[in-house]
Amino acid sequence: MLLESLRQQVLWANREIARRGLAPHTFGNASGIDRTGGKALVAIKPSGVDYADLTAADLVVTDLEGRVVEGALRPSSDLDTHTLLYREFGEIGGIVHTHSEFATAWAQAGRAIPCLGTTHADYFHGPVPVTEALTEDEVREGYVRSTGAVIARRFREGGLSPAAVPGVLVAGHAPFAWGRTPAEAVEHADVLEYIARLAYRSVVLGAAEGGIPKHVSEYHYLRKHGPKATYGQGGGR
Amino acid sequence: MLLESLRQQVLWANREIARRGLAPHTFGNASGIDRTGGKALVAIKPSGVDYADLTAADLVVTDLEGRVVEGALRPSSDLDTHTLLYREFGEIGGIVHTHSEFATAWAQAGRAIPCLGTTHADYFHGPVPVTEALTEDEVREGYVRSTGAVIARRFREGGLSPAAVPGVLVAGHAPFAWGRTPAEAVEHADVLEYIARLAYRSVVLGAAEGGIPKHVSEYHYLRKHGPKATYGQGGGR
Amino acid sequence: MLLESLRQQVLWANREIARRGLAPHTFGNASGIDRTGGKALVAIKPSGVDYADLTAADLVVTDLEGRVVEGALRPSSDLDTHTLLYREFGEIGGIVHTHSEFATAWAQAGRAIPCLGTTHADYFHGPVPVTEALTEDEVREGYVRSTGAVIARRFREGGLSPAAVPGVLVAGHAPFAWGRTPAEAVEHADVLEYIARLAYRSVVLGAAEGGIPKHVSEYHYLRKHGPKATYGQGGGR
Amino acid sequence: MLLESLRQQVLWANREIARRGLAPHTFGNASGIDRTGGKALVAIKPSGVDYADLTAADLVVTDLEGRVVEGALRPSSDLDTHTLLYREFGEIGGIVHTHSEFATAWAQAGRAIPCLGTTHADYFHGPVPVTEALTEDEVREGYVRSTGAVIARRFREGGLSPAAVPGVLVAGHAPFAWGRTPAEAVEHADVLEYIARLAYRSVVLGAAEGGIPKHVSEYHYLRKHGPKATYGQGGGR
Secondary structure, three states: OOOHHHHHHHHHHHHHHHHOOOOHHHOEEEEEEEOOOOOOEEEEOEOOOOHHHOOHHHOEEEEOOOOEEEOOOOEOOOHHHHHHHHHHOOOOOEEEEEOOHHHHHHHHHOOOEOOOOHHHHHHOOOOEOEOOOOOHHHHHHHHHHHHHHHHHHHHHHHOOOOOOOOEEEOOOOOEEEEEOOHHHHHHHHHHHHHHHHHHHHHHHOOOOOOOOOHHHHHHHHHHHHOOOOOOOOOOOO | OOOHHHHHHHHHHHHHHHHOOOOHHHOEEEEEEEOOOOOOEEEEOEOOOOHHHOOHHHOEEEEOOOOEEEOOOOEOOOHHHHHHHHHHOOOOOEEEEEOOHHHHHHHHHOOOEOOOOHHHHHHOOOOEOEOOOOOHHHHHHHHHHHHHHHHHHHHHHHOOOOOOOOEEEOOOOOEEEEEOOHHHHHHHHHHHHHHHHHHHHHHHOOOOOOOOOHHHHHHHHHHHHOOOOOOOOOOOO | OOOHHHHHHHHHHHHHHHHOOOOHHHOEEEEEEEOOOOOOEEEEOEOOOOHHHOOHHHOEEEEOOOOEEEOOOOEOOOHHHHHHHHHHOOOOOEEEEEOOHHHHHHHHHOOOEOOOOHHHHHHOOOOEOEOOOOOHHHHHHHHHHHHHHHHHHHHHHHOOOOOOOOEEEOOOOOEEEEEOOHHHHHHHHHHHHHHHHHHHHHHHOOOOOOOOOHHHHHHHHHHHHOOOOOOOOOOOO | OOOHHHHHHHHHHHHHHHHOOOOHHHOEEEEEEEOOOOOOEEEEOEOOOOHHHOOHHHOEEEEOOOOEEEOOOOEOOOHHHHHHHHHHOOOOOEEEEEOOHHHHHHHHHOOOEOOOOHHHHHHOOOOEOEOOOOOHHHHHHHHHHHHHHHHHHHHHHHOOOOOOOOEEEOOOOOEEEEEOOHHHHHHHHHHHHHHHHHHHHHHHOOOOOOOOOHHHHHHHHHHHHOOOOOOOOOOOO
16 A cells, blocks of 8 residues: 555544544545655545544545546545645645634635734734635636635735645635645644634624734744744744 | 334434534424325424433324324424425425524524535525514414425425425524435534534624625535536435 | 422532533522421522532521521522522522523623524513612612512513513623522523523624514413413423 | 642643643643742743643743743743743732633733623722733843733733732733632633633623623622622632
């Protein structure tokens, strides 16, 4: 079986988003990529299988174009979004798609999440961006692939770095988050939900849309990500 | 005992709505119908019995007019709504009535739930409709039966299909959901609550009342229900 | 030990409000009354004791004026509210004071809970009333006793029956609920919280302040309380 | 090992804020101080260690200037806030920093929590204050130390007593709470979250910003804190 270690990580990530309540009704999926071989390979959840029943062997392995390399089941219907993001964002190693409740509410409202506090600033450099709605042409050309395309365009046009902004809201749909590994993608998806929940309540209480002062958010972001990072025992994150 | 298999399904459905928190304080009930015999028979929860104590033998079996065919206990006080819906909606096989919290809040506000995202679009074709309030005459003629009648009228006048719109909000009361089986009715009641919760928060965040673009919602609905359905391992749902 | 059976009921009621999350941080207490002897006797929680540690023997027994008849511990600091309500509302047998979260939010907002749905109508005849704030004189004369007095006045002036309206919101404070027994008082406190939570969300969604039509709410109230009650297996409630 | 007993209290406090859900994602820390020796010593959580793995020996002991006296790990990145507060507030013995969700939402909105009910009045004398945002200079001079400084300034300029107001919201960040012991600091952090949650919902329902009448809040505060305190079995708290 190809990619034993990656399969274990992806299996864990799929189960973990269910366990943490980020993927109610099995709405969600996780994938990981191995870029070390001659040809990058993606491991992803099969479509419509319950998280409880999932095994490492059930995962589907595809190439970067989404062609199945190993696996008896049909890959997640969101596969084309994952592979497009792996092609566009060369530094990421794992992607998690959830329907977590508050992040999805912001996505349904079509609103970026403003940076209203230091937790947000620790994880996301600037607002959590929201894509545009897909046009009629984009839906016709392939809804799932176009979902990846509008995310990539949002980052390109906004000059955003996937390392500094590890997630996005797809308008009228739900969030995607990523990281250097599937586990980090899960952590970012979970923190994104926490941020979304806090921001919802802060906005109801009248928080300023502009968010916290830039000198505060920059301090926090660099505290955890810059060369002088001071958080944790390591020196990095 | 009549309808052993249907009784088991209906028993499960009644317990499941309690277990999932959709029927707080035993506010709720589930039924199923067997249309295969010469005469259609309905199995429904008895009135005022705790879900924990319920057995298959406690269920009450009636005909389509609500006449008890088998059972020592009084049927659910909502029986006449169930039987009217089974008469009007020939394709449904199970009905679930809940007081799940967010769906009930929309019902109490007398508002249809707009289609604000892809999860909604996957399950409901268009908004989740809300009935009119019952008139004084309708209450006098029979509150429970009239509840079924205002639902049926809402579907007839709105040109709605019970297969495409598997649930409804009764104004000032609570939701009903249905499906081809009691289990599918439970799933639809559960997803309806999830949709209602998301929509509540999206509306607070200023989501457009019009909802997501029609070309997106149509894509999603047909992805799961059309002849070219691509979701899951089956090919259908 | 006096009142063994009542003590057991009151012990259960005190533990149950904690178990159901209605009395966070031990903010709450329950009492019961025995009116069968020559002299009515009240059993109530002692002050500041954790629900987990409470035994039937810890309960304090007082007369209707609040004089301790049996018990080594100091009675709940809310005793004078309980005894005043037992004197004013001759038909009630148990009282529960909670700080359940949504009912308390309505109390803090100083708003009565309008009847927005059938669940409300099944349990409360009309809105859940809110008292006036205590005046400076009333606080000086005795805060706890005056709390009972403003409740009694609210019912007297509003022409409300404690049997038809089994609970109240004390403005800027929290709810009280009652019933024929301590157990029924717990049930009413629990349903009040459910009603308050639903109404909160309904109001956010723009529910009409006037509530559901009177012919609907009357139907529901009488369905469970009138001489022709049809709910449950009994014939009464 | 220094300060065995204090270490146990601080260990408990750190674990307890996680167990009660006040420190999601390990966002939070607790400390305690021993002022009985010739030189005051602070015990605090090490940085970036999971609550589940934490032992009493992992805690870091520093002096009032934050110099490590005992401990192999790096102290919490928030140490300088804790030590500044211990220097400024001579009567406190424990500090808890959380990111509890509703208190943090108020902090992110930059709003003090008005006293809307008796529970608030029992624990906080007046509104829960909110600091100003840190200026660019304050961030440059040391974000963490300046966080303590803006808290201290808020109390000094507002004429507030840390004994009467056992917590604060740092604008755009999160709450700090304190008490005579680490355990009391945890209790205050927990009650602060409860108060914040109630106030959020009360404000949505239109609660008057001015809060409850002063004669009511004074009564409640003095009931638990004044020389004539009547709550609990003791006579004090």
